[in-house]
Amino acid sequence: MQHIKKAYVSLVLAALVTGCGDKKEEAAADKPASQVAAKVNGTELTVHQVNYALQRIPNLDKDQAKPASLQVVRNLVDQELVVQRALEEKLDRDPRVVQAVDSARRQILAEAYMARKLGTPSEPSDGEISEYFNSHPEMFAQRKIYRLQEVSIQAPKEKHDAIRKQLEASKTLNDFLAWLKAENLPAKVGQAVKPAEQLPAAVLPKLAQMPNGQALVANAPNGLLVLVVADSQAQPVTLEQAKPAIARALQAETRQKAAKAELDALKANAKIEYVGEFADAGTETTAAAAQPAAAKAAAPAADADADAISKGISGL
Structure with missing residues (x-):
């Protein structure tokens, strides 16, 4: 109870x-x-x-x-x-x-x-489910369980290039963390074991192709996020096993598109004014910038701007 x-x-x-x-x-x-x-x-x-x-x-x-x-x-x-x-x-x-x-x-x-x-989205067809399954091998046919080392770094944008270069130059993660400390860049270090479906869709395809020990750098709300694939194990799922999850994902996607279309229609027929210090809220650039931040609040790991560091890096 x-x-x-x-x-x-x-x-x-x-x-x-x-x-x-x-x-x-x-x-x-x-x-x-x-x-x-x-x-x-x-x-x-x-x-x-x-x-x-x-x-x-x-x-x-x-x-x-x-x-x-x-x-x-x-x-x-x-x-x-x-x-x-x-x-x-x-x-x-x-x-x-x-x-x-x-x-x-x-x-x-x-x-x-x-x-x-x-209303309630209609059930997706078998063809739609199969197409989704085949177009996302990293989630199904080639699904993995990942053991990740995560470094969340608070840093202004002008420091991002230097951080990426230093990560590539560092021989170990400890070397990289020591450099961050010397540069007075706050960083939180953690470890996690996550299946593919718990990782952000924007970075999962890159993670799926990375060998163990390779690092990935992605934008985060207040700086950068470094993900090191410490280990990964293949645990694929079949189409039959994946059908319920895919159906839910397709219905959610359909609902999101319909909700956006409805909201766009309401905006088109409304008189909206942003006043005073909020005058810039209605511009396309600020609206676009706000949307990823809201999405990252739910899944703060990374957005689509992610770079894999080509050489491996030793863990902690």
Whole structure:
């Protein structure tokens, strides 16, 4: 039931979004007894609230439904107690709470509009799935598990060329790290074992072709990222095994394209003005620069501007 308890924070947020009205008025409304799941200081918690929370629990089977519903009711009661006290202390008028509620409301409305407008993408055909499989051998037929050494470097753009040259000149990674320290360039070093599907699509084709010990340098939000392939092991998957993942990827791609088209249409029919210090926000260059940064927040490893260092480099 751990995954049910994790939904508690979401429930609290949902209550803040919808619960800043007069709870006493809601309690006064007549509801059939069968629709009431619990009462907290006279405020009714409904079966609809319970069902809504249950719908948000992933992979809930029938055997879990009853105990899950009881846990949800307990969570709702706990939530209601906290919300009532928050309202008594007039936290719904706190500027930070008001901003958070408004931000959540805007996000929910935007997602609801897109969900209704775009609907559910159709299932891709077998031909489309096969084409995707064949065009991404590094993810499927030639899939590998990579053991990587990662060096995340904070550096201004004018230092990037020097860093790349020094990496190529360094005999070991320790030599390279010593140079970064001498140049007062902050760097974080880590190691990770990742399958192909957990690596950014922009750099995976290059990583797949790199021998062990070779380094790759890629742009990162605040500088550069160095990836050294310490080791790799082949673990291919068949077309049949890959079909569900490919179908999801193709549907996500279709949805992203449709969402962009819808957003472009909305922009074309809207009057948009960027004011004051934000006047440059609407220019193509700044918009293009902001998009990779947002993408890297989710997968900060690298973008498409990645260079493989031709010679190998010894690890730590």
